Amino acid sequence: MSLLSESEARAILQKTLSFSKADECQVSLSGARAGNLRFARNTVSTSGGSDTLSLAVTSSLGRKSGAATINEFDDASLERAVRSAEELARLSPENPEFMPAIGPQTYLEPQAHFEATAKVTQEDRVRWAAASIGHCKERKLTAAGYLSDSARFSALANSKGLFGYQRRTDIDFSVTTRTEDGRGSGYALADFNDASRLDAGGVTAIAARKALQSREARAIEPGKYTVILEPSAGVTLVNLMLNAMNARLTDEGRSFLSKAGGASRVGEKIVDERVNLWTDPMNAELPGNKWGSDGRAQRRTDWIQGGVVKNVGYTRFWAKQQGRDENAAPPPAFGRSIMGGTDTPLDALIKGVKRGVLVTRLWYIRAVDPQTLLYTGLTRDGTFFVENGEIKFPVKNFRFNESPVIMLNNLEALGRPQRVENSLIPPMVLRDFTFSSLSDAV
Amino acid sequence: MKRRHFLQTTGLATGSLLLPQWTRAAAALAAKDPLAVARKKQLADAALNAATKLGATYADVRIGRYLNQSVSTREQKVEGVSSTESYGAGIRVIAGGAWGFFATNELTPDSIARAAAQAVAIAKANAKIQTEPVVLAPQKGVGETAWRTPIRTNGFAVPLADKVDRLLAANAAALKAGANFVNSQLFLVNEQKYFASTDGSYIDQDIHRIWPTFLATVTDPKTGRFQTRRSISAPSGRGYEYLDADPRHKLAPVGDTTVRYTDSYDLIEDATLAAQQAKAKVSAKSVLAGQYDLVLDPSHLWLTIHESIGHATELDRVLGYEANYAGTSFATLDKWKSGNFQYGHGRVNFFADKTQPGSLGAVGYDDEGVPTKRWPIIKDGILVGYQKTRDQAHIVGQAESDGCSYSQHWSDVQFQRMPNVSLEPGPAPLAPAELIKNVERGVYIIGDGSFSIDQQRYNFQFGGQLFYEIKNGQIAGMLRDVSYQSNTQEFWNSCSAICDRRDYALGGAFNDGKGQPPQISAVSHGSATARFDKVNVINTARRI
Numbered sequence: 012m013s014l015l016s017e018s019e020a021r022a023i024l025q026k027t028l029s030f031s032k033a034d035e036c037q038v039s040l041s042g043a044r045a046g047n048l049r050f051a052r053n054t055v056s057t058s059g060g061s062d063t064l065s066l067a068v069t070s071s072l073g074r075k076s077g078a079a080t081i082n083e084f085d086d087a088s089l090e091r092a093v094r095s096a097e098e099l100a101r102l103s104p105e106n107p108e109f110m111p112a113i114g115p116q117t118y119l120e121p122q123a124h125f126e127a128t129a130k131v132t133q134e135d136r137v138r139w140a141a142a143s144i145g146h147c148k149e150r151k152l153t154a155a156g157y158l159s160d161s162a163r164f165s166a167l168a169n170s171k172g173l174f175g176y177q178r179r180t181d182i183d184f185s186v187t188t189r190t191e192d193g194r195g196s197g198y199a200l201a202d203f204n205d206a207s208r209l210d211a212g213g214v215t216a217i218a219a220r221k222a223l224q225s226r227e228a229r230a231i232e233p234g235k236y237t238v239i240l241e242p243s244a245g246v247t248l249v250n251l252m253l254n255a256m257n258a259r260l261t262d263e264g265r266s267f268l269s270k271a272g273g274a275s276r277v278g279e280k281i282v283d284e285r286v287n288l289w290t291d292p293m294n295a296e297l298p299g300n301k302w303g304s305d306g307r308a309q310r311r312t313d314w315i316q317g318g319v320v321k322n323v324g325y326t327r328f329w330a331k332q333q334g335r336d337e338n339a340a341p342p343p344a345f346g347r348s349i350m351g352g353t354d355t356p357l358d359a360l361i362k363g364v365k366r367g368v369l370v371t372r373l374w375y376i377r378a379v380d381p382q383t384l385l386y387t388g389l390t391r392d393g394t395f396f397v398e399n400g401e402i403k404f405p406v407k408n409f410r411f412n413e414s415p416v417i418m419l420n421n422l423e424a425l426g427r428p429q430r431v432e433n434s435l436i437p438p439m440v441l442r443d444f445t446f447s448s449l450s451d452a453v
Numbered sequence: 454m455k456r457r458h459f460l461q462t463t464g465l466a467t468g469s470l471l472l473p474q475w476t477r478a479a480a481a482l483a484a485k486d487p488l489a490v491a492r493k494k495q496l497a498d499a500a501l502n503a504a505t506k507l508g509a510t511y512a513d514v515r516i517g518r519y520l521n522q523s524v525s526t527r528e529q530k531v532e533g534v535s536s537t538e539s540y541g542a543g544i545r546v547i548a549g550g551a552w553g554f555f556a557t558n559e560l561t562p563d564s565i566a567r568a569a570a571q572a573v574a575i576a577k578a579n580a581k582i583q584t585e586p587v588v589l590a591p592q593k594g595v596g597e598t599a600w601r602t603p604i605r606t607n608g609f610a611v612p613l614a615d616k617v618d619r620l621l622a623a624n625a626a627a628l629k630a631g632a633n634f635v636n637s638q639l640f641l642v643n644e645q646k647y648f649a650s651t652d653g654s655y656i657d658q659d660i661h662r663i664w665p666t667f668l669a670t671v672t673d674p675k676t677g678r679f680q681t682r683r684s685i686s687a688p689s690g691r692g693y694e695y696l697d698a699d700p701r702h703k704l705a706p707v708g709d710t711t712v713r714y715t716d717s718y719d720l721i722e723d724a725t726l727a728a729q730q731a732k733a734k735v736s737a738k739s740v741l742a743g744q745y746d747l748v749l750d751p752s753h754l755w756l757t758i759h760e761s762i763g764h765a766t767e768l769d770r771v772l773g774y775e776a777n778y779a780g781t782s783f784a785t786l787d788k789w790k791s792g793n794f795q796y797g798h799g800r801v802n803f804f805a806d807k808t809q810p811g812s813l814g815a816v817g818y819d820d821e822g823v824p825t826k827r828w829p830i831i832k833d834g835i836l837v838g839y840q841k842t843r844d845q846a847h848i849v850g851q852a853e854s855d856g857c858s859y860s861q862h863w864s865d866v867q868f869q870r871m872p873n874v875s876l877e878p879g880p881a882p883l884a885p886a887e888l889i890k891n892v893e894r895g896v897y898i899i900g901d902g903s904f905s906i907d908q909q910r911y912n913f914q915f916g917g918q919l920f921y922e923i924k925n926g927q928i929a930g931m932l933r934d935v936s937y938q939s940n941t942q943e944f945w946n947s948c949s950a951i952c953d954r955r956d957y958a959l960g961g962a963f964n965d966g967k968g969q970p971p972q973i974s975a976v977s978h979g980s981a982t983a984r985f986d987k988v989n990v991i992n993t994a995r996r997i
Contacts, residue, residue, distance in 0.1 A: 047969070052585065059553075059556065144582065156777050269679070
């Protein structure tokens, strides 16, 4: 049984800590029951399941640490894991950036566990896939998609009295539909914590419509265009910028936030004043985790407010080094962006665009220059020319070279945020987005 | 003695195991207690018998012991040491014409039989919507056999202190040579895989890989600018001897560029050069955008090969199995069937293999028990082959797998992954310096950098580590802000010269990603320095 209750998890953690002879000991325990189903060519291809439970012990002797993992839970195994971590700590080099274990934390209580997801069966997965495939077959389209679901718990404790327990469920579905002649392709995705909200057929209908609309794409000249980035297109660039907002790299002079003379852009306006970017574990649409990778409690953090950089992420060591309170300085972010928007739906946003390109998805996004946060990548699975507020015709895909910082300075309008890829992102209208070449890919 | 089984400590999100951010030293309690071959056979038979009894028409089992070690440092500090071991078994079956898969870390005959039953149940559920029953290319059982990477020194047996000292020595060299920051890592992998199938194969393999790498950074506080230079080492299918810095495996620099490496790597020399070169990049000339003849070193060209030849000729992409994630391919079946699709210039020949010594892809058998081989992909510029697994061969009217099945872990299902795909060196004697002599206006690129390609593998953009301007056959100084964009077919047809075998070197990726859920695999690509005419170079400098 991989999904332990709070009391079961606490008992194992406390038993493990009782074996410790080190200066400090931290233990974490996690379990997951997960399944997935993949389909392509309108039929199932592969699928699998897993049921896992494991425990990690970290022991510290002075400034030296070692960790061990195990997935057997009798007393002898737990003690052996502790002894092994202690042995490794003795063998490890001293870490000059060692930080002592954190003390007890007050964690928020995000509600991320839903029984409907925890109870998903292989038959459910097959049913969702069948709905998606059926929709495509009726329209002479070919579906390729992926469904994955999981129910997880995690717990942590240490010799300083820290304890935490949380559980969550997740379900993700995405589908690419292609016309039989290979000249049209559409994509849509959805992710939830509550599986009862998943409508695989509805998601597929969006992708199917895009596939049918994207046939007979015309080539238009690459260059600078006003773009409407759907949330599924904008999400990666926004998250990449958030992840790069790192205090240490900024202070060391090797971040896009670094400035001449050792100064930084923290506290300065770097993008349009309508841009607000934050993370918040308590957002009901995007419930987060109680703690981050170092055990500190997760709180709402405003990263960009009114276009101004309000915060950058600190490891515990760097917070101490810079004389900051580690509980006030936010840990470095990793995705889960929430970007503020408006109530304007996508259709209405499109109506306001005189001449531009509607982008469904950006693909193969890679860093080109960390100095300016320049990225390259391509449009994919539904790219359309918009004129006088209407989608006129599909266009061939483009390669872009653009920085999210420049892009968010060129903001024209924001729409209603939507959850995609574990983030909440609005559709965005942006002027002068740089398309540098054409791609023949469909 | 009761056996301990362990999971990798690579979980993410909420379920991840909490390890200290500054160091990740994970022990593997079962490290001294591998399973005996006889025991693995007994377990494998338990799985195969259970699956067959429940109606599977085919079954295979992979019992894996995966060792991973990494050491990370920055400047004169050790940031982390991670050593993980993972034991378990994955069982794949065909029932009702559909695949089913289930994995367990409980290695007893009972639990492995239960996992086999789960795999059969999943296959039967899937069969309800299966419209293309799985057909396997025949594969004669090979009986009981074994294969191991021919290493001289097992990196896992080398004391941790030696690895730490090497990295810190490289960091010291880079700092002394002018770097402000340097991060270095050493990665070691050992896959101990036992494969058995209902075809009658029992294959025990011991596979080793190693990857030393670093990033040197030079900052200029006056301007706020910074530049980096990453190592030009290739990850390798070798043991710890790869770090011996054997001078016989160095290639002399062309003019005032950099030393290049083939079968052995000099970490300290490269770190020293990297710091000097990162410093030079800060004040290097920003490239003028336009068309240039490109001269591409093997440490760079491997990645262009990987993206534009390797991925484009994966048969699962061509057939649409990867349409939702990695994409499809422009190298469609009609182009292959025509027998005259000019993928590249007539001098361009690509071969695929899983046999090159020192390559990341080298194994004796793939993950469905097929013996490995070498075969042509592009011959005299024409598309002639793909990369296939057993369940794909019949779709293209063939009767044999190419041995391209791989899974990253016992808990993941195997599927088609890229073998080594390499460019044949030119037949006539030609060294890089001689090749450059004939270039009037060009850019010489060493090392891999930014990379991006579309989902059908037409349009690509690549950066690099070192860029040198070529003027009238001479190296004329360093450039920065360079990326080139092209179209796969156009690019390979513009190939106007390939150096000879003396210049051949492997590059590669430790973590090539594909599939849903995503899996990584390691793959090498060999080439000699090659020239490409009139390629579009863009300037990537921006102001924010």
